[in-house]
Amino acid sequence: MQNFRYYVPTEIYFGRGQICHLTDAIRRFGSRVLLVYGGGSIRKTGLYDVVLSQLRAGGVTVTELPGVDPNPRIETVRQGAALCRRHDIQVVLAVGGGSVIDCSKAVAAGARYDGDPWDLVLDHAKVRDALPVVSVLTIAATGSEMNGFAVISNLAVYAKQSIFSPLLVPKVSILDPEYTFTVPAYHTAAGTADIMSHLFELYFKKVEGAYLQPRLIEGLLKTCVHCGAKAVQTPDDYGARANLMWASTWAINGFLAAGFAGTWSCHAMEHPLSAYYDVAHGAGLAVITPVWMRHILGEKTVDLFAAYGRAVWDLPPEADPYDTARRAIDKTAAYFAQLGLPGTLRALGISEKDKFEEMAVKAVGRGLGTCYVPLHVRDVVDIHEAAY
Amino acid sequence: MQNFRYYVPTEIYFGRGQICHLTDAIRRFGSRVLLVYGGGSIRKTGLYDVVLSQLRAGGVTVTELPGVDPNPRIETVRQGAALCRRHDIQVVLAVGGGSVIDCSKAVAAGARYDGDPWDLVLDHAKVRDALPVVSVLTIAATGSEMNGFAVISNLAVYAKQSIFSPLLVPKVSILDPEYTFTVPAYHTAAGTADIMSHLFELYFKKVEGAYLQPRLIEGLLKTCVHCGAKAVQTPDDYGARANLMWASTWAINGFLAAGFAGTWSCHAMEHPLSAYYDVAHGAGLAVITPVWMRHILGEKTVDLFAAYGRAVWDLPPEADPYDTARRAIDKTAAYFAQLGLPGTLRALGISEKDKFEEMAVKAVGRGLGTCYVPLHVRDVVDIHEAAY
Numbered sequence: 001m002q003n004f005r006y007y008v009p010t011e012i013y014f015g016r017g018q019i020c021h022l023t024d025a026i027r028r029f030g031s032r033v034l035l036v037y038g039g040g041s042i043r044k045t046g047l048y049d050v051v052l053s054q055l056r057a058g059g060v061t062v063t064e065l066p067g068v069d070p071n072p073r074i075e076t077v078r079q080g081a082a083l084c085r086r087h088d089i090q091v092v093l094a095v096g097g098g099s100v101i102d103c104s105k106a107v108a109a110g111a112r113y114d115g116d117p118w119d120l121v122l123d124h125a126k127v128r129d130a131l132p133v134v135s136v137l138t139i140a141a142t143g144s145e146m147n148g149f150a151v152i153s154n155l156a157v158y159a160k161q162s163i164f165s166p167l168l169v170p171k172v173s174i175l176d177p178e179y180t181f182t183v184p185a186y187h188t189a190a191g192t193a194d195i196m197s198h199l200f201e202l203y204f205k206k207v208e209g210a211y212l213q214p215r216l217i218e219g220l221l222k223t224c225v226h227c228g229a230k231a232v233q234t235p236d237d238y239g240a241r242a243n244l245m246w247a248s249t250w251a252i253n254g255f256l257a258a259g260f261a262g263t264w265s266c267h268a269m270e271h272p273l274s275a276y277y278d279v280a281h282g283a284g285l286a287v288i289t290p291v292w293m294r295h296i297l298g299e300k301t302v303d304l305f306a307a308y309g310r311a312v313w314d315l316p317p318e319a320d321p322y323d324t325a326r327r328a329i330d331k332t333a334a335y336f337a338q339l340g341l342p343g344t345l346r347a348l349g350i351s352e353k354d355k356f357e358e359m360a361v362k363a364v365g366r367g368l369g370t371c372y373v374p375l376h377v378r379d380v381v382d383i384h385e386a387a388y
Numbered sequence: 389m390q391n392f393r394y395y396v397p398t399e400i401y402f403g404r405g406q407i408c409h410l411t412d413a414i415r416r417f418g419s420r421v422l423l424v425y426g427g428g429s430i431r432k433t434g435l436y437d438v439v440l441s442q443l444r445a446g447g448v449t450v451t452e453l454p455g456v457d458p459n460p461r462i463e464t465v466r467q468g469a470a471l472c473r474r475h476d477i478q479v480v481l482a483v484g485g486g487s488v489i490d491c492s493k494a495v496a497a498g499a500r501y502d503g504d505p506w507d508l509v510l511d512h513a514k515v516r517d518a519l520p521v522v523s524v525l526t527i528a529a530t531g532s533e534m535n536g537f538a539v540i541s542n543l544a545v546y547a548k549q550s551i552f553s554p555l556l557v558p559k560v561s562i563l564d565p566e567y568t569f570t571v572p573a574y575h576t577a578a579g580t581a582d583i584m585s586h587l588f589e590l591y592f593k594k595v596e597g598a599y600l601q602p603r604l605i606e607g608l609l610k611t612c613v614h615c616g617a618k619a620v621q622t623p624d625d626y627g628a629r630a631n632l633m634w635a636s637t638w639a640i641n642g643f644l645a646a647g648f649a650g651t652w653s654c655h656a657m658e659h660p661l662s663a664y665y666d667v668a669h670g671a672g673l674a675v676i677t678p679v680w681m682r683h684i685l686g687e688k689t690v691d692l693f694a695a696y697g698r699a700v701w702d703l704p705p706e707a708d709p710y711d712t713a714r715r716a717i718d719k720t721a722a723y724f725a726q727l728g729l730p731g732t733l734r735a736l737g738i739s740e741k742d743k744f745e746e747m748a749v750k751a752v753g754r755g756l757g758t759c760y761v762p763l764h765v766r767d768v769v770d771i772h773e774a775a776y
Contacts, residue, residue, distance in 0.1 A: 001565075001630040003403025008396075014647065015391025177389075209627025211614055212635055215607030223600045239597025242389040246647065247600055259402065259634070314705065 001209045001259035007166070008253050010146045014175045014246065016238075019050060019136065023058030025172040029132045030090025034083055036065045036104040038096045042138065045182050051095055051136065063087045065107070068096065071153040071160060071274050071281065072103035077117045081110030084131060094135040094170075097191075098142025101135045102150035105168040108133050120163050121152050127165035135173045139183050140245040141191030141282060143198065143252035145173040153275060158362070160275040175249070177241035185232045189339035190282025192228030192244065196221060197285040198251040201264040204296070204304050205372030213260035218311035220256075223247045225312060225335060232339050265373075266292055268366035269380055272359035279348050286341035287348055290333035291387040296373040297325055305329065345388045356384045389597045389647035395554070396641050398534045402563045402634065404626075407438060407524065411446030413560040417520045418478025422471055424453045424492045426484045430526065433570050439483055439524065451475045453495070456484065459541040459548060459662050459669065460491035465505045469498030472519060482523040482558075485579075486530025489523045490538035493556040496521050508551050509540050515553035523561045527571050528633040529579030529670060531586065531640035533561040541663060546750070548663040563637070565629035573620045577727035578670025580616030580632065584609060585673040586639040589652040592684070592692050593760030601648035606699035608644075611635045613700060613723060620727050653761075654680055656754035657768055660747035667736050674729035675736055678721035679775040684761040685713055693717065733776050744772045 013021045026033055033055065042048040055062055065080045083089065084107060092111075094104035110117035112129035120126050137145045144150065148168040153160045183191070203217045223243050230240035250256070269292070270284040297305055302321050309315040309328030316324075333343065342348045360380035368375040375383075401409045414421055421443065430436040443450055453468045471477065472495065480499075482492035498505030500517035508514050525533045532538065536556040541548045571579070591605045611631050618628035638644070657680070658672040685693055694709040697716030704712075721731065730736045748768035756763040763771075 001403070001627060001634070003406065004400075006400040006402065007398075011393070011395040012646075013393055015389070018391060209630055211627065212608065212611045212631045215610050216604050219603030219607040220600065222603050226599055239389060239599065242597055242647070243600045246389070259630070317702065 002207060002261060004258040004261070006254060006258045008146060008169065008255065010170050011172045012146065012175060012249070013172070016176060016178055018174050018176050019054065022051065022136065022174060023054050023060065025134050025174075026055065026060055026091055026093065027058060029134075029171065031059060032061045032088060032090045033063070034065055034080060034087070034089045034092045034107065035062050036068060036080065036092060036094045036096070036100055036107065038066075038068045038100050040066070041182070042095055045179070047095065047136070047138065047179060063089060068100045068103045070099050071278060072099045072106070074118050074121070074152055074154045076103055077106040077110055077152060080104075080107030081113075081117055084111030089131060092131050092133045094133060095138065097137070097139035098144045101133070101137070101144035101170070102142070102152065104133050104135070105130070105144070105150035106152050106163055109163065109165065109168060118154060121154070121161050124164050127163065127167055130165065130167040133168065133170045135170045136179070137173060137175050137245065138179045139187060139191055140180055140241070140248040141194045143195070143248050145170055145175065146249045146253040151271070155275065158272070158275045160271040175245050177238055177245050180241045180245060181236045183235070185235070185340060187280070188232050188235070189228070189341050190280045190286070191248065192224055192231070192282070192339060193286040193289070193336055193341055194282035195244070195248045195251045196224045197266050197289055199224070199256070200289060201266060202256055202260060202262070203308065204301060205262045206304070207260050207262070210260045213256050214307070217256055218308070220247050220251055221312045228339060229335075262372055263367045263370045265368060265371050265375060268368050269363045269383065271366070272362040273350070276355050276359060277348070277350050279350070283341055283348060286336040287343065287345055287387050288383065290329055290336070291383050293329045293332065295379065295383050295386070297329065298373075300373060345384065353384070353388065356381050360384065390595060390649060392646040392649070394642060394646045396534060396557065396643065398558050399560045400534065400563060400637070401560070404564060404566055406562050406564050407442065410439065410524065410562060411442050411448065413522050413562075414443065414448055414479055414481065415446060417522075417559065419447060420449045420475060420477050421451070421479045421481045422453055422468060422475070422477045422495065423450050424456060424468065424480060424482045424484070424488055424495065426454075426456045426488050428454065429570070430483055433567070435483065435524070435526065435567060451477060456488045456491045458487050459666060460487045460494070462506050462509070462540055462542045464491055465494040465498055465540060468495030469501075469505055472499030477519060480519050480521045482521060483526065485525070485527035486532040489521070489525070489532035489558070490530070490540065492521050492523070493518070493532070493538035494540050494551055497551065497553065497556060506542060509542070509549050512552050515551065515555055518553065518555040521556065521558045523558045524567070525561060525563050525633065526567045527575060527579055528568055528629070528636040529582040531583070531636050533558055533563065534637045534641040539659070543663065546660070546663045548659040563633050565626055565633050568629045568633060569624045571623070573623070573728060575668070576620050576623070577616070577729050578668045578674070579636065580612055580619070580670070580727060581674040581677070581724055581729055582670035583632070583636045583639045584612045585654050585670075585677055587612070587644070588677060589654060590644055590648060590650070591696065592689060593650045594692070595648050595650070598648045601644050602695070605644055606696070608635050608639055609696075609700045616727060617723070650760055651755045651758045653756060653759050653763060656756050657751045657771065659754070660750040661738070664743055664747060665736070665738050667738070671729055671736060674724040675731065675733055675775050676771065678717055678724070679771050681717045681720065683767065683771050683774070685717065686761075688761060733772065741772070741776065744769050748772065
């Protein structure tokens with residue numbers, strides 16, 4: 001097991017009605033808030049009104065940054081940072097999914113940086129201060145509600161990149177599974193694929209002496225498999241939504257990577273896809289993941305895939321490891337299909353191959369050569385071809 | 389899943405050599421420290437010298453509270469609280485196992501309470517302030533390094549009871565698995581049984597909609613089974629020690645109980661045993677646990693035991709649930725025996741039965757009537773008889 005520091009001080013209020021803690025949470029940090037949200041679904045569901053009335057009753061002054069895109073843009077971050085300065089904002093409140101929370105984090109850092117916020121994406125060390133972020137989560141997927149990561153897109157340069165800083169870890173996050181009842185089936189499915197991908201990125205490697213982390217990852221993967229399908233089928237299944245939401249948080253809050261860190265593969269390949277074609281992140285991952293699994297299956301990984309198949313898909317322990325591995329990968333692909341996710345790049349709406357090389361170069365630029373099974377430009381192009 | 393608040397802000401430094409962070413951690417809170425430790429094993433291992441030289445080099449003034457007993461006594465707490473007041477202590481530094489950390493927490497609260505610290509055990513609401521606690525862990529067992537619990541014994545009234553307060557959660561804990569290389573086999577085994585018991589206490593119940601927590605508990609139980617035996621056999625197996633240490637922390641830091649809380653059984657029965665006979669807590673649990681499992685096996689629990697058997701002991705899924713359940717319980721008992729733990733109260737040194745009724749009344753007084761399978765005085769006496 002690797003040495004590590006673990007410190008994740010987000011305060012979580014989880015469950016029905018926990019929005020009652022919102023105003024107290026905000027007031028700890030100030031009374032002037034920037035309310036960040038997306039395309040208006042929170043207006044339709046009534047959550048917007050609940051949040052506004054709570055904040056007003058608590059004497060909080062609200063400035064709004066609506067219209068955050070699904071892959072949040074640097075332009076919106078710039079706009080938010082400017083609003084913070086103009087209105088002397090004390091807290092950034094994200095009400096939405098991962099995109100909204102990511103955007104809010106970048107705004108929180110941008111508000112305390114003299115320069116273009118894109119600098120902070122290019123150089124994390126420049127994040128030296130940030131406004132506190134509070135979040136109200138409305139979709140289970142990115143885990144942004146309990147970590148210091150934010151992914152920001154700059155379509156002008158075909159870039160989709162992370163910022164990270166411990167300063168960006170939300171101070172308080174309110175997780176009410178009922179807010180996810182209205183998430184459409186496709187986005188519930190894409191969110192499930194995103195959570196599972198975070199777990200796969202960690203799982204398929206060996207770190208000497210690390211036994212606990214893979215066992216917990218298996219438990220979370222089982223949870224995704226069990227509850228993702230239920231949530232797609234029965235959108236108001238509270239138990240399914242609750243488990244999926246809590247799994248999304250823990251898949252990527254630093255706990256499972258502690259002592260078990262390594263370079264990610266599928267996210268590095270998916271981010272260029274989203275940057276070039278603006279596809280839903282989770283759907284892109286659902287396409288790339290099984291193909292990547294087949295690509296890296298070999299002597300170095302077969303026992304990992306077999307262990308995955310036994311623990312998550314209940315495949316029999318006595319079977320041949322390669323058979324078990326292949327069956328496990330097939331089951332993964334079949335599961336994504338069952339959720340209604342696309343299985344090919346074409347089904348994702350990408351009907352050309354001429355950007356494959358360019359995207360592969362960008363993906364490899366994210367360190368794919370240092371993965372447990374290193375990937376080079378040729379590998380990534382092959383994966384794109386096989387996924388086409 | 390139940391509603392919950394989750395907030396566990398302990399900063400963990402995990403791994404070889406992480407003691408280098410000690411002085412910085414202490415200096416955040418002050419420069420006058422109360423160093424709490426046990427029977428002197430840290431002097432033998434050299435850890436005492438390392439700690440002292442680091443603190444002195446950092447300009448920290450050290451007052452000592454040595455000699456904390458394995459089941460820490462209220463008398464020691466009183467003594468520590470008095471030392472804190474006399475020397476205007478700013479931080480309590482625990483270097484040791486769960487007993488030392490528990491004692492330190494009680495001292496930290498007692499130092500800021502005008503009255504007898506035993507009041508705080510009897511009424512947790514009286515813990516309104518506490519000195520910050522920093523810990524350096526030397527045995528994997530109680531999980532005290534990342535939670536707000538402390539168990540204190542008052543042998544004058546045959547009582548062994550918990551204090552709990554969020555104020556008692558350690559601010560920083562340093563977890564270096566190498567410090568546990570010198571833990572004797574018996575205490576390594578008892579620690580493993582303690583961790584497993586924390587997990588069992590949570591696992592054997594049903595909470596509507598809670599799916600994720602039992603899956604993670606299974607992963608941690610597998611970790612204990614796999615790594616506990618290795619650590620007993622090969623004391624300097626870093627991987628085994630590391631997994632066991634990190635499992636001990638997560639078994640009882642609030643994460644697994646979040647949304648999945650309920651009344652505990654075996655600890656309520658073991659605490660009176662320790663209070664009357666001063667037995668090692670984990671060894672007492674190893675005796676009680678399999679007997680308790682057999683006692684509560686029935687229609688209400690058989691599928692839980694069968695799931696446990698399949699997930700943790702790799703028992704075949706197609707077998708009869710009762711057979712699987714019984715085999716899983718037998719395997720649990722056999723595992724404790726393999727670790728070298730006693731299997732009966734007599735083997736634990738308890739050669740009389742005349743306190744059974746009295747201890748059962750005390751155990752039931754801890755709420756056993758509200759367990760998933762409620763236990764009454766007759767049940768507890770029967771469990772003692774069967775464990776005799």
